[in-house]
Amino acid sequence: FLAALARKPKFSILVPVYQTPAKELSEMIASVKGQIYDDWELCIADDASPQPHVREILERAARSEPRIKLEFRKENGNISAASNSALALATGDFLVLLDHDDVLAPHALAMLADAINRHPQADVFYSDEDKLDAKGRRYGAYFKPDWNPELLYGQNFLSHLGVYRASLVRELGGFRLGFEGSQDYDLALRATAVTMGPVVHLPHVLYHWRVYPGATTFSSTQIERAVDAARRAIQEQLAGLGIEASVGDAGYNCHRVIRASPAKWPRVSIVATLRKDPELLADFLQGLHEKTDYPDMEVVVIDSSASARRLPTEMLKKRGVRVVRNSNPVGLARTVNEAVRRTSGEIILFLESDVLAADPGWLKEMVLLARQPGTGAVGAKLRSADGKTWFGGTVLGLNQLAGPISGMSAAAPGYFGKLLLTQEMSCVSGACMTVARAAFDAVGGFDESKLAPSFTDIDFCLRLRRAGYRIMWTPNARLHRRKADIPATSSSSNPTQVDNPTQVDLEIAHMRERWGQMLERDPFWNPNLSLDSNAAMSSPPRVSRPWQKTR
Structure with missing residues (x-):
């Protein structure tokens, strides 16, 4: 399968790190080293973590793996600044966004390489995802729709796993400061607004999002900050497209676009x-x-x-x-x-x-x-x-x-x-x-x-x-x-x-x-979901991996 690929893109995996627990940090690195596709580099920027174990783990990993690149920031600048530091290390064709305590499926990059070969004009790719509990058990899979621009205003379904052509991200100026907590959402909005290629969905769980006691991602303060940043990003995106609207609460930390009334309502x-x-x-x-x-x-x-x-x-x-x-x-x-x-x-x-x-x-x-x-x-x-x-x-x-x-x-x-x-x-x-x-x-x-x-x-x-x-x-x-x-x-x-x-x-x-x-294939209904009932998993699956027989 991999030998038959006409093009073998290089992936730069961007990881901003701060105060990551030792076990989760090591497992994140191991998930990258365990990829069955080998043309990658892991670009890690530590955002001035005070705990010494972070630097020790990163330096030990880099000594044993030359594809790991490190940047130790002298001052804490938050996740957008750290992400830009990781971006500065990158030399790959495509950027893969990975949080410091999450895990990639071992075939994630292989499937991305296959998708890039099938969609050479695409700049943006995303996959399905699930969660990992404190004991490493997977649950809560989100089987997403194909590209749905209106839905993106309501929730960030592109991140986890989000992948972007490196040249496009650099043209956009990288990650914007001031949108911390939703810097990936802001990037998704800006990238999909300007790309001339398709936005490609891989209907496979390639990303495992870590949920454990003490994880800051799920704290109420972090969620509030992320929601506020997301709504500001959506508001700016709409304004840039000439759409007069405000952004409000849809419930469950999702968003609602409230479009302005016209001067005269049509009949x-x-x-x-x-x-x-x-x-x-x-x-x-x-x-x-x-x-x-x-x-x-x-x-x-x-x-x-x-x-x-x-x-x-x-x-x-x-x-x-x-x-x-x-x-x-x-x-x-x-x-x-x-x-x-x-x-x-x-x-x-x-x-x-x-x-x-x-x-x-x-x-x-x-x-x-x-x-x-x-x-x-x-x-x-x-x-x-x-x-x-x-x-x-x-x-x-x-x-x-x-x-x-x-x-x-x-x-x-x-x-x-x-x-x-x-x-x-x-x-x-x-x-x-x-x-x-x-x-x-x-x-x-x-x-x-x-x-x-x-x-x-x-x-x-x-x-x-x-x-x-x-x-x-x-x-x-x-x-x-x-x-x-x-x-x-x-x-x-x-x-x-x-x-x-x-x-x-x-x-x-x-x-x-x-x-x-x-x-047989509704683009807005994931092929991992059953056609016999609402949102139940399909058994057997209605989707195959590239190296499997097509269903």
């Missing part, structure tokens, strides 16, 4: 689908007009139940509601497309009539995201009538074809806090979805040919992604479903209205024929 054309339960329509319209803080809305109701005929004419007139009849549920996509053509808003909101607002600012949140350049569709967080998450995004390949992240308490943070964070996803639910009109028109609206309502939202989102648009999901637009009997485990994010299992099977076959392997 939103709401296309609401009513299939049954006519009594829902009155509450639905009342919720839109009295419980939604938005200045410019028009509403078109698609009636598949004839219920609108029983509503008082004056109510429809007062609300400015137009009604479009649809007598064939299988042909609903055609009716929806026709309804869109009758509207004028810059933003289109597709909404089912049993979905009601849970907070007044939900629509503004969705519109702010829908107006971002490159965004095609935006989904919301939907709560079921029993207080659980009904929709927290769609996972391709889950439950045969695609399924929702669902079933946990609506207040739960989700897998590594992801239910708290705005992020890119492959698909969102048509039960509540905003779409920029330009994007809707660019892909020709919903498919009118073979699909019944079951999978139209999935197909639509995949066509948006194929056209280069991003699909966003936000937990900051919160709504709830009034009905309690809608399944959260449907094979679609928009539960099927077709009761005939044979018809559903035909639709699944059609979707597989159309989208092929895209349905």
Whole structure:
């Protein structure tokens, strides 16, 4: 495997050291010396540690291994300054960031070398990670999504293991002083903003993050400092991109970008689908007009139940509601497309009539995201009538074809806090979805040919992604479903209205024929996670190492 690599990059492993316990420091060094890939140098900068064992261990290691380079700083300057001292020692092609008490997997550099050969234009690489307890036991693996720039504003998923092209880091000026505790996060934000290559994810646990009594990384003071530095770094990054926003708390030491309101909110054309339960329509319209803080809305109701005929004419007139009849549920996509053509808003909101607002600012949140350049569709967080998450995004390949992240308490943070964070996803639910009109028109609206309502939202989102648009999901637009009997485990994010299992099977076959392997590998759902349930580990794994037979 290693002999076959066309290019063998040199790695400079940067380690700022301060007061590291002897055992953990020695194990960090041993994990580097134990790499199966041998073109590396370990660049260690000690930040004036007062305890003599630190220098003794480092000098002993350097005497026995010429690839270990040392810098003993005369004064303590904190982690950013020490990291820059380590950077000054580096002569490698790529920089590997390693904390002074953490451990690399023995195949970490080998897998990075393979990834660099497969992605020669890439400047930034990152891997999955887990934790080590005081007894050396591994736990808490974080199986991360592929590159997700919006999620990076919410949490630093690039560090551990983060790897950067050395020339890029030097062009950026190295590690910035004043961002201690999140200096790696700040670097990740700056590097990914300027790189012209892909940001490459290695879906393998290559980094073991040490957690032990007395570890300063997890002290409340250090966490507060890191969170403050992270939010300042995010704020500066957004300002540099011309995005007017503030950065707040999303919970669990994560971050929320609060985008500024436009001078004038664009018109939103709401296309609401009513299939049954006519009594829902009155509450639905009342919720839109009295419980939604938005200045410019028009509403078109698609009636598949004839219920609108029983509503008082004056109510429809007062609300400015137009009604479009649809007598064939299988042909609903055609009716929806026709309804869109009758509207004028810059933003289109597709909404089912049993979905009601849970907070007044939900629509503004969705519109702010829908107006971002490159965004095609935006989904919301939907709560079921029993207080659980009904929709927290769609996972391709889950439950045969695609399924929702669902079933946990609506207040739960989700897998590594992801239910708290705005992020890119492959698909969102048509039960509540905003779409920029330009994007809707660019892909020709919903498919009118073979699909019944079951999978139209999935197909639509995949066509948006194929056209280069991003699909966003936000937990900051919160709504709830009034009905309690809608399944959260449907094979679609928009539960099927077709009761005939044979018809559903035909639709699944059609979707597989159309989208092929895209349905088997969701870039935002790690291949180490199961496709049978939410965030359980896949057994057997759906990913292989380069020297193993491809699964």
